[in-house]
Amino acid sequence: MYAQVLVEIKAKNIDKTFTYLVPKNIEENIKIGSRVLVPFGNQKIEGFVLELEKNKTFDYKVKEIISLIDENPVLNEELLQLGKYISKKTICNLINAYETMLPTALKAKHNTTINKKYVSYLSLNMEYNEALNHCKNESQKEIIKELIQEQKKADLNKISLSSIKTLLKNNIIKEEIKEEYRLNNCIEKQTTDIQLTKEQINTIDTINKENNFKTFLIHGVTGSGKTEVYMNLIEHVLLEKKEAIVLVPEISLTPQLVNTFRKRFGSNVAVLHSGLSNGEKYDEWRKIERKEVSIVIGARSAIFAPFTNIGIIIIDEEHSSTYKQENNPKYNAKDIAIFRGRYHNCKIVLGSATPSIESYTRAKLKDYELCLMENRINNEMPKITLIDMKQEYRTGNTILSSLLKEKINEKIKNNEQIILLLNRRGYTTITVCKECGYTLKCPNCDIPLTYHKSSNTCRCHYCGYGAKKLIACPNCNSKEINDSGIGTEKLEQYIIDNIENSKVIRMDVDTTSTKGSHEKIIKEFENKNYNILIGTQMISKGLDFPSVTLVGVINGDATLNIPDFRSAERTFQLLNQVSGRSGRSTLKGEVIIQGFNIDHYSILNAKNNDYDQFYKQELDIRKKLKYSPYFNLCLIKIKSKNINDCFTEGNKIVNYLKNKNMKDTIILGPSACNMPKINNIYHIQIIIKFKNTENIIKELNYLNELYRLNKVIVDIDLSPIRI
Numbered sequence: 001m002y003a004q005v006l007v008e009i010k011a012k013n014i015d016k017t018f019t020y021l022v023p024k025n026i027e028e029n030i031k032i033g034s035r036v037l038v039p040f041g042n043q044k045i046e047g048f049v050l051e052l053e054k055n056k057t058f059d060y061k062v063k064e065i066i067s068l069i070d071e072n073p074v075l076n077e078e079l080l081q082l083g084k085y086i087s088k089k090t091i092c093n094l095i096n097a098y099e100t101m102l103p104t105a106l107k108a109k110h111n112t113t114i115n116k117k118y119v120s121y122l123s124l125n126m127e128y129n130e131a132l133n134h135c136k137n138e139s140q141k142e143i144i145k146e147l148i149q150e151q152k153k154a155d156l157n158k159i160s161l162s163s164i165k166t167l168l169k170n171n172i173i174k175e176e177i178k179e180e181y182r183l184n185n186c187i188e189k190q191t192t193d194i195q196l197t198k199e200q201i202n203t204i205d206t207i208n209k210e211n212n213f214k215t216f217l218i219h220g221v222t223g224s225g226k227t228e229v230y231m232n233l234i235e236h237v238l239l240e241k242k243e244a245i246v247l248v249p250e251i252s253l254t255p256q257l258v259n260t261f262r263k264r265f266g267s268n269v270a271v272l273h274s275g276l277s278n279g280e281k282y283d284e285w286r287k288i289e290r291k292e293v294s295i296v297i298g299a300r301s302a303i304f305a306p307f308t309n310i311g312i313i314i315i316d317e318e319h320s321s322t323y324k325q326e327n328n329p330k331y332n333a334k335d336i337a338i339f340r341g342r343y344h345n346c347k348i349v350l351g352s353a354t355p356s357i358e359s360y361t362r363a364k365l366k367d368y369e370l371c372l373m374e375n376r377i378n379n380e381m382p383k384i385t386l387i388d389m390k391q392e393y394r395t396g397n398t399i400l401s402s403l404l405k406e407k408i409n410e411k412i413k414n415n416e417q418i419i420l421l422l423n424r425r426g427y428t429t430i431t432v433c434k435e436c437g438y439t440l441k442c443p444n445c446d447i448p449l450t451y452h453k454s455s456n457t458c459r460c461h462y463c464g465y466g467a468k469k470l471i472a473c474p475n476c477n478s479k480e481i482n483d484s485g486i487g488t489e490k491l492e493q494y495i496i497d498n499i500e501n502s503k504v505i506r507m508d509v510d511t512t513s514t515k516g517s518h519e520k521i522i523k524e525f526e527n528k529n530y531n532i533l534i535g536t537q538m539i540s541k542g543l544d545f546p547s548v549t550l551v552g553v554i555n556g557d558a559t560l561n562i563p564d565f566r567s568a569e570r571t572f573q574l575l576n577q578v579s580g581r582s583g584r585s586t587l588k589g590e591v592i593i594q595g596f597n598i599d600h601y602s603i604l605n606a607k608n609n610d611y612d613q614f615y616k617q618e619l620d621i622r623k624k625l626k627y628s629p630y631f632n633l634c635l636i637k638i639k640s641k642n643i644n645d646c647f648t649e650g651n652k653i654v655n656y657l658k659n660k661n662m663k664d665t666i667i668l669g670p671s672a673c674n675m676p677k678i679n680n681i682y683h684i685q686i687i688i689k690f691k692n693t694e695n696i697i698k699e700l701n702y703l704n705e706l707y708r709l710n711k712v713i714v715d716i717d718l719s720p721i722r723i
């Protein structure tokens with residue numbers, strides 16, 4: 001028997017498979033999708049078996065497979081097909097597509113060292129008294145006493161290893177090796193009696209009626225009870241003995257949601273996200289593969305959970321950009337969900353308070369079925385007030401407006417809680433010499449450095465470069481150095497200094513770098529040890545604190561300044577999401593949004609909580625400017641240490657594409673990216689707007705192949721989430 005094996009090598013045409021002879025001893029166990037170790041040149045490398053051929057002869061000498069790595073194939077029929085789909089859809093190598101679907105421990109790479117975790121259990125091999133009689137010393141007797149009641153984990157720190165060995169050798173005790181999962185998800189199931197609202201019941205009924213592949217979009221305001229709907233839908237699917245995948249944007253930010261699921265479904269839930277160690281991920285993956293759980297909840301990559309009988313795939317906060325992977329393969333979990341939904345003939349449920357323009361358009365076109373949930377369960381929507389900071393500046397308020405300050409004081413007095421969003425970390429965001437205008441910038445990225453007071457350094461948020469705080473200007477020696485711009489650190493300091501009885505906790509990248517720190521901050525705030533939570537956008541999603549009655553947004557219009565066609569959409573989403581944290585329980589909520597450009601339609605519509613009006617206005621602009629959903633986009637980034645090389649190759653590519661005269665296609669560039677230089681690498685971009693993928697895919701594949709081994713990096717993204 002011969003096998004066609006896909007391996008990872010840096011050469012042209014790498015999707016080619018290589019033929020190997022299957023040794024007799026593994027003929028029975030080798031399957032399509034198995035991982036094998038093969039000789040390649042003078043190396044030994046791992047690869048995936050893509051085909052098996054029985055009756056074939058070769059007129060050259062075929063090398064033999066060295067060994068079969070796993071008992072069962074790591075890629076099943078569905079995942080094998082899915083890899084081909086990803087490879088085609090995102091223009092990536094087939095082997096990269098397969099590897100992205102597997103946990104690190106199962107990737108076809110050399111030196112994988114993640115293994116199953118085994119624990120040794122000891123127990124008596126005879127009656128207690130008899131065992132005691134056999135003991136030669138006190139240490140052995142201690143061990144027997146330890147083991148009198150039950151099997152125990154052999155804890156080598158506490159007991160003498162040599163005594164155990166002797167007892168084992170003499171058959172007085174016995175050892176059993178058991179595999180143990182690193183994560184223990186055991187939470188007591190809690191039964192709850194929840195009265196569903198009419199809207200929840202309608203949505204559940206509509207979706208449960210469907211038995212075939214179909215995509216639903218739940219457009220439900222913040223606090224309308226989408227999570228409860230998801231759990232009901234899953235219960236229905238479990239009754240049919242099917243499985244459920246639930247995706248959330250960033251699981252470490254939403255520990256409350258995971259807990260809610262565990263309380264409902266107990267140990268039937270596996271969790272997959274980037275915060276887990278490789279060993280933990282491997283264990284969770286195997287719980288799924290061995291069918292020990294029927295539900296997986298996780299971030300983007302959980303979409304590849306190796307379930308074989310999926311009944312429903314739920315994507316919460318479907319508008320979130322985290323569902324798109326920005327490295328190769330640049331897949332979008334929503335596309336993968338739809339592929340798997342078709343394969344399993346199951347339902348897909350997308351949920352959001354602010355659906356992406358693209359998804360909402362599909363719903364309008366009846367491609368998706370729209371389910372509306374327009375009311376909160378417990379309360380009405382919070383009242384939102386806009387504050388023009390241009391006016392406030394005149395009265396000397398540069399950080400907090402008088403109204404926001406007044407409201408914060410009021411809430412603290414009432415023993416209620418406050419969330420303040422400022423989407424910028426650090427203390428001050430720009431350092432300028434007053435004399436000559438010199439700005440302190442990152443030498444690698446050419447952008448202003450942010451001053452961090454806690455570490456007393458100026459840092460680049462792109463490449464990590466750090467510099468000391470300026471005492472004198474390096475250009476003119478003046479000591480008149482001005483720090484301006486405000487980050488979360490400075491806001492925290494300001495609140496502590498200016499608001500009486502404030503107890504502030506801050507959540508941003510700087511305070512959450514250690515494992516478990518998100519959960520800790522959330523717990524502390526939940527337990528009301530603090531009355532103000534300050535944070536960047538990571539506090540805008542999914543959090544649910546019943547005592548929060550005020551949300552304040554500082555610089556609510558800052559995201560509008562990012563030159564990306566989705567800036568307005570992102571601003572609307574962010575303001576809507578963070579506003580949704582206020583007044584979620586029975587207490588009435590308020591929101592105050594401060595900004596300089598508060599007349600922008602994204603902010604006005606956020607204030608009125610008017611998604612439909614926002615959608616209409618945004619769609620008009622997209623149509624005029626020929627952006628999605630009217631045109632598809634492709635972003636080609638060209639990266640090099642040498643900016644001239646970037647433009648030379650960029651112009652070559654543009655000319656090549658223009659000469660092809662592709663139908664309904666607009667080619668823009670080459671031009672500098674928003675961040676033209678990161679870590680000393682120059683970035684330039686070409687944007688292609690097109691109607692039909694088929695028209696351009698051949699040319700993109702050609703370019704991808706052409707530049708594969710070039711010193712200039714050409715990076716193609718067929719559905720960019722950021723420009």
Ligand SMILES: [Zn+2]
Nearest residue numbers: 433436473476
């Ligand atoms: Zn100067």
Ligand SMILES: [Zn+2]
Nearest residue numbers: 442445460463
């Ligand atoms: Zn930098």
